[in-house]
Amino acid sequence: MPERNLDSVYTGLQLDQTKRELRLLHFTFPEKDSGIQAIADTEPLHVILEKVSLDDKATPDKAASEFIALSYVWGDADDQREIYVNGHAIWITRNLDSALRAYARIYLNMASRDPEKTEDILPLWADGICIDQGSKDERGHQVSLMLSIYAAASFVFVWLGEGNVTTRLAIKLLKELAHPSDHFDAKRVQWQALFQFLQNPWFTRLWVVQEFAAARPLSILMWCGYDWILPSFLCRTVKRLLHVVHIDPLSELTRAVYTTNVIDNLLAIDQIFFVRGLHHSRRWAVPSIIKLCILISTSQRSSCTVPHDVIYALLGLAEKSKSIPELYPNYRLSIGTLFAEFFKTAVESTGALTLLSYVKHDLQTTMPSWVPNWNDKRSDIPARLVSFKTELSGDHDSVCTDLFSASHATVANCRFTPKLTICLCDGILVESVSRLYGDRLVGVEFTSEEICSWIERIGAALTHIWRALHPYKQEGFLEALWRTMLADQVTLDRKTHCPAPKSCRHIFDIIWNRSNNGHEENDRLLSNEYFLPVLQAVASSCRFRTLYGTASGRVGLGPPYTQQGDMVCVLFGGSVPYLLHDRKNGSHSFVGETYVHGIMRGEGLYDVNGKHKATQCFILT
Numbered sequence: 001m002p003e004r005n006l007d008s009v010y011t012g013l014q015l016d017q018t019k020r021e022l023r024l025l026h027f028t029f030p031e032k033d034s035g036i037q038a039i040a041d042t043e044p045l046h047v048i049l050e051k052v053s054l055d056d057k058a059t060p061d062k063a064a065s066e067f068i069a070l071s072y073v074w075g076d077a078d079d080q081r082e083i084y085v086n087g088h089a090i091w092i093t094r095n096l097d098s099a100l101r102a103y104a105r106i107y108l109n110m111a112s113r114d115p116e117k118t119e120d121i122l123p124l125w126a127d128g129i130c131i132d133q134g135s136k137d138e139r140g141h142q143v144s145l146m147l148s149i150y151a152a153a154s155f156v157f158v159w160l161g162e163g164n165v166t167t168r169l170a171i172k173l174l175k176e177l178a179h180p181s182d183h184f185d186a187k188r189v190q191w192q193a194l195f196q197f198l199q200n201p202w203f204t205r206l207w208v209v210q211e212f213a214a215a216r217p218l219s220i221l222m223w224c225g226y227d228w229i230l231p232s233f234l235c236r237t238v239k240r241l242l243h244v245v246h247i248d249p250l251s252e253l254t255r256a257v258y259t260t261n262v263i264d265n266l267l268a269i270d271q272i273f274f275v276r277g278l279h280h281s282r283r284w285a286v287p288s289i290i291k292l293c294i295l296i297s298t299s300q301r302s303s304c305t306v307p308h309d310v311i312y313a314l315l316g317l318a319e320k321s322k323s324i325p326e327l328y329p330n331y332r333l334s335i336g337t338l339f340a341e342f343f344k345t346a347v348e349s350t351g352a353l354t355l356l357s358y359v360k361h362d363l364q365t366t367m368p369s370w371v372p373n374w375n376d377k378r379s380d381i382p383a384r385l386v387s388f389k390t391e392l393s394g395d396h397d398s399v400c401t402d403l404f405s406a407s408h409a410t411v412a413n414c415r416f417t418p419k420l421t422i423c424l425c426d427g428i429l430v431e432s433v434s435r436l437y438g439d440r441l442v443g444v445e446f447t448s449e450e451i452c453s454w455i456e457r458i459g460a461a462l463t464h465i466w467r468a469l470h471p472y473k474q475e476g477f478l479e480a481l482w483r484t485m486l487a488d489q490v491t492l493d494r495k496t497h498c499p500a501p502k503s504c505r506h507i508f509d510i511i512w513n514r515s516n517n518g519h520e521e522n523d524r525l526l527s528n529e530y531f532l533p534v535l536q537a538v539a540s541s542c543r544f545r546t547l548y549g550t551a552s553g554r555v556g557l558g559p560p561y562t563q564q565g566d567m568v569c570v571l572f573g574g575s576v577p578y579l580l581h582d583r584k585n586g587s588h589s590f591v592g593e594t595y596v597h598g599i600m601r602g603e604g605l606y607d608v609n610g611k612h613k614a615t616q617c618f619i620l621t
Helices: 035-040 094-110 136-152 165-177 188-197 207-214 231-247 252-259 263-279 288-297 309-318 335-350 354-358 448-466 477-485 502-517 519-526 531-542
Strands: 021-028 045-053 068-071 080-085 088-093 155-159 220-224 227-229 389-393 396-400 414-416 423-437 490-492 495-497 546-550 555-558 567-571 578-582 588-593 616-620
Touching: 021 094, 021 136, 035 094, 045 094, 068 094, 068 136, 068 207, 080 094, 088 094, 094 155, 136 207, 136 309, 165 188, 165 227, 165 231, 188 252, 207 263, 207 309, 220 231, 227 231, 231 252, 231 263, 252 263, 288 309, 288 335, 288 354, 309 335, 335 354, 335 414, 354 588, 423 448, 448 477, 448 502, 448 531, 448 546, 477 502, 477 531, 477 555, 490 531, 502 519, 502 531
Parallel strands: 045 080, 068 155, 155 220, 588 616
Antiparallel strands: 021 045, 080 088, 220 227, 389 396, 414 423, 423 546, 423 567, 423 616, 490 495, 546 555, 567 578, 578 588
């Protein structure tokens, strides 16, 4: 395979990175062939590049540049095809080659009444060719223009790959499901085809979120082989499937969604349309850095090849006129420095430590313990107690991050070393972890009986151990225990209630006493309207978490790697308490967020006499 001679390809076509310049790709066809025959052959394609500017205006002598933007998956980097660009042979992925041939084929067929009129093919913008991938500086510049490029394009051509019998069957069913009907009348083989199709890697490609959001209304063309799809069909079908999963969790269709592992793809596709709606809404008026936090934290089911792009692929949707200069695309930065800079920028801009709830510990990482690794896609981690959420209501947006207020209305006071390896954070030391309970809920799915049995075991074991120690004089130890198991929140009628209604206690009482009454208690459980919501809340809050007791007898829920002796702290600007590990050298490792009943609403800031505790500086490494 010849080397890719990029210097020759882009000679004379260097982009001025102080301007909004880009390159467009034009097809050329040998005179001996018609266009249709040329793209059908196995011979390499021939294209030329033209440099244009997004700021070019139409003049009497020249029309403004019109072009199509390509949205595709690069595909296997080792599976490549040759193409001639400005007369020079280079190598591109097979999927990009097939996308170029499909695009040319479709537009030539549209102009088939005049086969020689190949100028009807609008020029194309395809990142794999139009960007000099060997230049990190140019990649950064072009990434900063990505939103503008897709917004300026006349159309966005989405290529989902070559079609086959399975994809045609899937697309046929997808179009049928997009139309309202009372039931899903499809054969098993059709569902299998659809679920396989929805696992196309394009649907979980992170760049798609921005490309889809930026596109003009009614300008997106989706193709798989020779079959087309309207985005509205895809949107309606995915929403119908997710609705069934929500309202009928025991249905055969719901089980199939989970057993085929297509649920994450459905949620990722739904997120694509959700972000597009937000982007085109005038009501999403929140600061740029909060937008970016929301976009990154809610797009975790999507992935990208270059680790930096987990931020850069969404940056354009969040900022206006480079309003977050600290995060301007720079592929020369280490990934750890980029993520630390993002954390620093978010904390200094918002005064909140919400991003600490996104820390997932990876023993292999070299990043500081307080820096979230946004490329960590592991599922065997606890659900977050705090997260960025956005809700459109009336004429305003509300960004809801706080179900709790452990630090009251304090503002984060963090300082960072120049190389962003250490974060100095002010807060209060409340107490420490004194004992752990090793029986944990571990797994992806649980039956109702598995959760009930776990609750029963916890109640029997911990009541005897901690009853004499607990400080919950007014509400009682069992009250504190069941609220801890729920993290004091439960979803009823799609609305989160925090604190959890006292009626939830009845479910726990029945479970803890059912060994005495057997089947009679099980019947009472099944007939109680709180039964399933409470079990779902317990599974969400306790899955992969460790129950622990503190030195004063409080009950807490911590990450799976919680250790005896870890410090329970309230850091200023944090909605929840956090666990820190003392490294015995004056510094601390960040362990994770934690629920500790009795200090979730500011109680940990004060001593037993109501006096504010002394502020400490914690050195996080």
